[in-house]
Amino acid sequence: MLPVSAEVVIIGGGVHGCSIAYHLASKGMHGVVVLEQKYLTYGGTGRSAAGIRQQFGTEINCRLAKENIKGFIRMKEELDTDFDLELEQGGYMWLAYTEGQLNQLRENVRLQSSLGIPSKILNPDEIKELIPLLDVEGVLGASWCAEDGHVNPHRVTFAYYEAAKRLGVKFYTYTKVVDIEIEKDKVKAVVTDKGKISTRKVVNAAGPWGKEIGKMVGLDIPVVSERHQIMVTEPVNRIIKPLILCQDDGSYWKQEPTGGFLIGMDNPNEKKGYDVGVTWQFMEEVSRRVLKKMPILRDVRVVRQWSGPYDITPDSQSIVGPVEEVEGFYLDVGWSGHGLQFAPSIGRIMSELIIGEEPFISVDVLSFNRFKTGKLIPEPACI
Amino acid sequence: MEKFTDDDVIVCRCEDVTLGQIREVIRRGYTDPEEIKRITRAGMGPCQGKTCRDIIIREVARITGKRIDEIPVPTYRPPSKPIKVGLLAEESD
Numbered sequence: 288m289l290p291v292s293a294e295v296v297i298i299g300g301g302v303h304g305c306s307i308a309y310h311l312a313s314k315g316m317h318g319v320v321v322l323e324q325k326y327l328t329y330g331g332t333g334r335s336a337a338g339i340r341q342q343f344g345t346e347i348n349c350r351l352a353k354e355n356i357k358g359f360i361r362m363k364e365e366l367d368t369d370f371d372l373e374l375e376q377g378g379y380m381w382l383a384y385t386e387g388q389l390n391q392l393r394e395n396v397r398l399q400s401s402l403g404i405p406s407k408i409l410n411p412d413e414i415k416e417l418i419p420l421l422d423v424e425g426v427l428g429a430s431w432c433a434e435d436g437h438v439n440p441h442r443v444t445f446a447y448y449e450a451a452k453r454l455g456v457k458f459y460t461y462t463k464v465v466d467i468e469i470e471k472d473k474v475k476a477v478v479t480d481k482g483k484i485s486t487r488k489v490v491n492a493a494g495p496w497g498k499e500i501g502k503m504v505g506l507d508i509p510v511v512s513e514r515h516q517i518m519v520t521e522p523v524n525r526i527i528k529p530l531i532l533c534q535d536d537g538s539y540w541k542q543e544p545t546g547g548f549l550i551g552m553d554n555p556n557e558k559k560g561y562d563v564g565v566t567w568q569f570m571e572e573v574s575r576r577v578l579k580k581m582p583i584l585r586d587v588r589v590v591r592q593w594s595g596p597y598d599i600t601p602d603s604q605s606i607v608g609p610v611e612e613v614e615g616f617y618l619d620v621g622w623s624g625h626g627l628q629f630a631p632s633i634g635r636i637m638s639e640l641i642i643g644e645e646p647f648i649s650v651d652v653l654s655f656n657r658f659k660t661g662k663l664i665p666e667p668a669c670i
Numbered sequence: 671m672e673k674f675t676d677d678d679v680i681v682c683r684c685e686d687v688t689l690g691q692i693r694e695v696i697r698r699g700y701t702d703p704e705e706i707k708r709i710t711r712a713g714m715g716p717c718q719g720k721t722c723r724d725i726i727i728r729e730v731a732r733i734t735g736k737r738i739d740e741i742p743v744p745t746y747r748p749p750s751k752p753i754k755v756g757l758l759a760e761e762s763d
Contacts, residue, residue, distance in 0.1 A: 326702040326742075333708055370709070441708035445700075460702070521716055521752055545711070550755075565747060574758035585756035590716045591747050 289459060292485040294318035295641060296477045298464050298500055299492035300325075301332035302440060302627055303619050305447035306634025307490055307641075309366070312454035314638055319456045320486075322479060324463040328444045330494045332627055334563065334595025336517055336549055336670075338530055338541070339628040340379045340435035341404045344395040344667035345604070347652050348625075349402045351632040354648065358631025359438055368446035372439055375544050377528030379435035380409075380418070381668070383427050384535035392430040395668055399432070406432035420526060420583050425535065435530070437543065440627050447630070464493075467503040467616075474504070474615035488641060490617045495561060495596040497620030504613045508606065509658055510598045510621045514558045515551065516569040518592035522546025526583070532670060538576040539670060540584075548584065550577050553670065565592045597624040602663040607633060607653040608640055617641060618655055624670060682722040684715020692726055696733045703727055703744050713744055716752045 294316060297304045300323025311319050323329065339359060341352040358365075359374050383389035392408060399406045409429045414421065417431070448458065459481070466478040467489060476485045491500045495512030523546055530541035537553030552573045570592055578585060600606060600621035609617050619637055622629065636646040652664055677690030687710045695706050703726050706712065712726060713719030719726075723744060731738045 326704050328708055329704070333704075445705075445709055449698075519714075520755065567748065570748070570758050574755045578755060578759045585759075586754055588716070588752035588754050589749060589758060590752045591714070591718060592749075593747055 289462070289479065289482040289484055290320060290457065292318070293320040294486065295320070295488040295490065296484055296486045297321045297490040297492055298477070299323065299330070299494060299496070300327040300458065300460060301330050301492065301494055302328070302444040302447065302630040303633060304490070304492040305444050305451060306630040307492060307619065307637045308456045309447045309451040309454070310634045310638035311641060312451050312456050314642055316642065317455060319451070320484060321451075321456060321458045322462045322464055322477070323458070323460045324496070326460050327448055327458070328441050330496070331595050331597065331622070332440050332444055334593060335440045335627045336539070336541070336551055337437050337440050337543070337627065338379065338435070339438050340432065342379055342381060342395060342399060342406055342430055342432050342435060342668055344391070344398065345664050346398065346402065347650065347664065348666060349399055349404055350648055351629055353402065353404060354632040355628050356434055362443065362446065362631065366446045366450040368449060370442040370446050372442050372446065373544050374436070374438050375528070376434050376436040377530075377541075378431060378433045379530045380414070380532065381430045382414070382531065382533045382535075383429060384425050384533070386427065388534045389428045391667055392428065396430050404432065405434060406430055418527060418529065418531065420581060421531065422580050422582065437530070437541065438628070443630065447634070464500060464503070467500070469504055469613060472613055474613060488615045488617070490619060490637065490641070492619045494620060494622070494626070495598040497598060497618070504616050506610065506612060506655070508618070508620060508655070509601055510606075511559060512561055512596045513599050514560070514562055514594050515597050515624065516554075516557070516565055516592060516594040517549060517551040518570055518573065518589050520548040520550070520584070520587045521590050523587055531580070533576075533580055536576045538573060538580065540577055540581065547590070548587065552576060561596055563594050563596065565594050598626075599623045601658070602665040603669045604664055604666045605629070605633075605653055606655050607636070607650045608655070610655045623666070681725045682710070682712035682715065682719070684717055685711040687712040687722065689725070689729070692729055693733070696730055701730050701734050701736075702742060703730060704742065706730070707744050718746050719744060
């Protein structure tokens with residue numbers, strides 16, 4: 288049974304929704320409710336390539352990313368969880384195949400260095416030394432950060448969920464939000480298929496579905512849902528730790544701590560919408576691309592493929608914070624494929640904004656308002 | 671000799687998950703087979719749960735008192751049998 292009222296209703300049981308709930312409750316807030324249309328991690332969270340990195344190309348993302356890494360390092364203790372979160376800082380490597388790509392990486396690394404992120408540019412010999420199994424034909428250079436890496440998206444989410452639950456947060460799965468009631472431009476209630484909850488504060492952390500949630504309060508949130516496919520191989524002996532991203536054909540791969548290779552690619556023609564189906568064409572195409580770079584994977588077997596929705600914005604940048612149009616309506620959407628890793632910093636910042644504290648890092652530049660003022664902040668480092 | 675209980679039975683042979691581990695996760699409040707899969711990795715291996723899926727669903731039904739047809743079923747995804755990356759790449763030539 289749903290409660291009749293709540294202090295805050297968070298829409299979305301992904302890693303962001305659960306992190307915001309935990310952070311609110313840990314600040315002593317009572318009456319926090321999380322609503323999820325399916326099961327926890329159903330959306331982008333549970334379908335992610337599980338990467339965490341500090342190699343971004345905008346100042347706000349670099350500053351938040353540094354906090355994310357610190358957050359993941361202390362997470363097991365902070366959330367007091369017995370789940371193995373699989374945090375592994377095996378590094379992230381972005382390969383450049385044109386002067387233009389290399390110049391962009393140089394620019395990113397300059398920004399990252401100025402903010403204290405230990406990334407650097409490598410030449411092909413240095414790349415070969417780090418990853419002897421990689422075919423570096425055509426590679427001009429790379430950017431590299433040894434602190435970047437991997438975390439288990441499911442277990443991170445469930446760890447936030449359990450910690451939040453212990454602090455009194457109520458979670459309702461298979462509960463779909465169908466409307467949000469507004470009175471005099473203020474949030475009044477959230478209507479679901481299981482009943483209505485009166486509340487003055489609503490958080491839209493619904494990822495790609497955030498667009499539909501926005502419509503319920505009359506906002507046109509510029510988020511496009513785009514399917515991204517990925518596949519995983521059988522576990523084999525660990526031969527490589529970093530994630531490798533090739534900017535010539537958009538392919539990327541990494542070997543998880545459990546031994547399987549996660550292999551994906553960027554596909555600008557991928558299906559829009561909420562379909563989480565998969566195609567044979569993807570498996571064939573991505574196999575062809577990855578074998579050119581990592582021929583040793585020829586005899587490794589693919590065991591499964593899946594897909595998940597990215598919530599992409601015009602500047603590939605998230606939309607975070609309150610909105611002018613509706614009092615009590617907060618956004619945390621539009622992460623454009625790099626959302627998982629921002630759960631530690633943004634969960635805290637959202638809780639600070641909701642409670643009325645000064646956020647520990649200002650996220651004004653990520654506001655919904657930027658689409659009216661035209662002050663977009665394109666993030667060049669996206670997968 | 672140590673006593674062997676059915677908690678020690680391996681239900682997911684791909685990922686070495688025991689019935690006891692599944693029961694522990696259900697008792698912790700995870701009653702959706704998708705959540706159980708995502709926490710324990712049961713069903714994520716080469717057979718994608720051909721053995722463990724039905725056992726897990728039955729266990730959820732037994733512990734929660736739900737009917738089996740009320741419990742959502744995780745998706746099988748291609749390929750139905752593991753296939754070498756090299757073979758997949760040749761197909762697209």
